[in-house]
Amino acid sequence: MSGQRLQxxxxxIYAHFHGKDSDTNLQDMSEILFCTRRNARMVLNKMAEQGWLTWDPxxxxxxxxRLTFHRSQxxxxxxxxxxxxxxxxLDAALEHLDNNASKLxxxxxxxxxxxxxxxxxIIRLPYYRAFPSLNPAKPLRRSEQHLITQIFNGLTRINERTNDVEPDLAHHWEALSACHWRxxxxxxxxxxxxxxLxxxxxxxxxxxxxxxxxxxxxxKIESPAENAVDIYLHFPDCRLHETLAVPMAAIQSKSSMGTKNAxxxxxGTGPYLVAENNSRQLVLRAHDQYFGFRALTDEIEIWVLDSAAMCYLQPTASLDPTVLDSRQGALHQNAISNGEHDRLALDEGCNYLLLNRRTGIAKDPRWAEYLHSRIASFSLMPYLAQDGIGEYRLTNAYGLVPGWVHTNAGSSDRTAPAVTRLRLVHQADNPLFPKLAHALKAMLAADHVALDIDVVSYEDMMQGKSAKKVDIWLCGMSLGNQRSDAMLPWLMNFNHMSVAMPDEDYAKLEESMKTWRGMPNxxxxxxxxxxxxxxxxxxIPLFHIWLGVVDSRDLEDVSSNNVGWFDFKSVWKKPIF
Structure with missing residues (x-):
């Protein structure tokens, strides 16, 4: 019998006896339950096992x-x-609570x-979307970057506090020549x-x-001996140990790669293993055989709550990665200055528009100039204000990273080269991007430029799929650390840049990377x-967002990292004596 049927x-039974302990018999119970005496005895025994009542035959x-109740209806x-x-x-729960949102x-x-x-x-955290793919070799959004570091290890890693590269699965390395590392x-x-491993x-x-x-x-990559790996290069990379410290270079089990549930x-080999992962919940459990210090927190549960559910959360939420959906949500309004545990920082990245200068409308220099001059975060704000953008934590971006000033405020004096229709694509599962896209649509409409809006997965966007049909991509990037080379993986991984850039401009990026890798200092x-x-x-850079962790002091050693989360394995709750 299911739990719901048993309830x-x-x-x-509870209604029949008005919740009062009573003397009765098995025949009466079978009539109340509309079943045989044998089934009635079985049902009573199950309820007793649940601790709901006691049946003393x-x-x-x-x-x-004798029937004794231990729980009420x-x-x-x-x-x-x-x-x-x-x-x-949540809809069923809210209905059962007579639509009382405060109770929910x-x-x-x-x-x-x-x-x-x-x-x-156990730490339970709210989040606004699920994690259908935790494959480090695929394009990683901000939160996936963090989760990969909790599930996997690489040969090397970047220390979140110092930004220095440290040993991880590799305890030592050496350059045997300019193009041969071990x-x-x-x-x-x-x-x-x-x-x-x-x-x-x-x-x-x-x-x-x-x-x-x-x-x-x-x-090529070879193994000259047990527990040794040789990497041969086409051209020198004096920082190969740093090149391999990115999340996507995490080491997976060969036997599990490509399997149905991979x-x-x-x-992985990391401090946490994936115990559950579905549309409503991600559960990470401490890996007891982890080669480093065993995680202090035994289990992390990330609950997937939709935007409506997020609105129910109060500012006293115990622990809340404020990356939730870029909204103020569970934050105190003065969290930025509330002290060490409540301090936020601007994300090392931004939301941006990527123009298709290869096959889209921006291959025409007149259109590239118009879009670049017309669109800016300042010029979008009046349109965003009409859509309730005030609840989002946004800061105008003048460059790809906070502090860079590479663009000017948009100009309303620019006119479109012609009346036309453009196609914009933005990544799915981001509650901010539909608002940005519709604000842009309203702004361009004033210039007699129609904007069609489509949605694709983050993976498809970063892979540059169907690029010939796209004029503008709306996307976001988060570098994950403050190293000078943090931008390089974002620029050169996958195809999103190569499908949008003319060949000669992309070649300049490749040459810059190649030259830098050969110069050690x-x-x-x-x-x-x-x-x-x-x-x-x-x-076209648009907005930076604020990231951080708001902590109600339930946990020790909570410190926000550069992607708005915290190191799960290092936090713990102090016992109360």
Missing amino acids: VQFSK AVGRGKQS SDLQMKRVREWVKDGK AQLIQEQLGVTTQEGKQ FYLRPAVKFHDGSL SAADVIASLENLLDNAYFSHIE ERFPV KPFPAETLGRMIVEQRQI
Whole structure:
């Protein structure tokens, strides 16, 4: 019998006896439940196992049995509502609560934050979308970048506090020549499925990346001995250990790559394994055989709540990655200055428009100049204000990264070269982008330029699919750290730049990367390249957003990273004595 059916049966019994402990018999119970005496006994035993009541059967003919209630009907109704909330069935829960939004908010909030169950520390966090793919080799949005670092390890990693490159799965490395590097693997490292890490896993994971321009200088990868990997290059890279410290170079289990569940349930070596991953919930469980320090928090549950549910959350939400949906949501209005635990920072990146100068309307210099001069965050704000944009944490962007000034305020004096229709595509599952797209549509309509808007997945956008049919892409980028070379993986991974840029301009980017990799003491010319692609009328920066973690002091050692989350394995709850 299902739990819901058992609760219905309990309601019948409770209503019949008005919730009062009573003397009765099995025959009466079978009539109340409309079943046989045998089934009635089975139902009563199940309810007793749940702790809802006690059934003390009498011995002897004509004796009355004793029925004692331990739960009320309203208790079980609230339990059902709590289960609906946990399963994401918020409409059903709200209806059962007589559409009382404040009660629903309380139920949502009481299940979020930090809790202890059976001696295990669990953190429950709200989020606005699911994570159907946690494959590090695919395009990674901001939150996926963070989750990859919790599930996987690379040969090397970037320290979130210092931005320095550190050993990870490789405990040592050396450049045997300008085009030949050797990495030495830690022994006895175990994947989440219990299998041992081998050089074959490293080779398979890295070979999966070689179609990307960022890794295209890798010629071949071999294993000269157990726990050693040799990487041969087409041209020198004196920073190969830094090149491999990006999330997409995470090492996967070769045997699990390409399997049916590899996207949702990847197998890595990191401090957390994926226990559940569906449209309503992502559950990460501590990897007890992790080669580093075992995670202090046993389980992370990320609840997927839609925009309506997010509105129910109160400013006292226990712990809230403020990346939620770029909205103020659970933030105090003065969170920026509320102290160390509530401090926010501008994301190292921005939302931007990418013009198709290769096959789209912007291949005509007149249109490229018009769009670049007409569109700017300042000129969009009046249209955004009409759509309730005030609830979003936006700051005007004058360059790709906060602090860069490479673009001017938009000019309303510009006129379109002709009356025409453009096609804009933006990434799905981002609540801000539809507002930006419709604001842009309204602004261009004043210039007699019609804008068709379509939505694609982030993966399709970064892969540059159907580029010939697109004039403008609306997308976002987050560099993940403050290193000078942080922009390079975004520029050169996948095809989003190469399908939008003329060949000669993209060749300049490739040459800049190649030249820099061969010069050991030269900082990466990030701002120079950022200015170049803006001044080429290739990209129009729009807005930066604020990121951070608001903490109600339930946890120790909470510190926001550069993608608006915190290191799961390092936080913990102090016991109350």
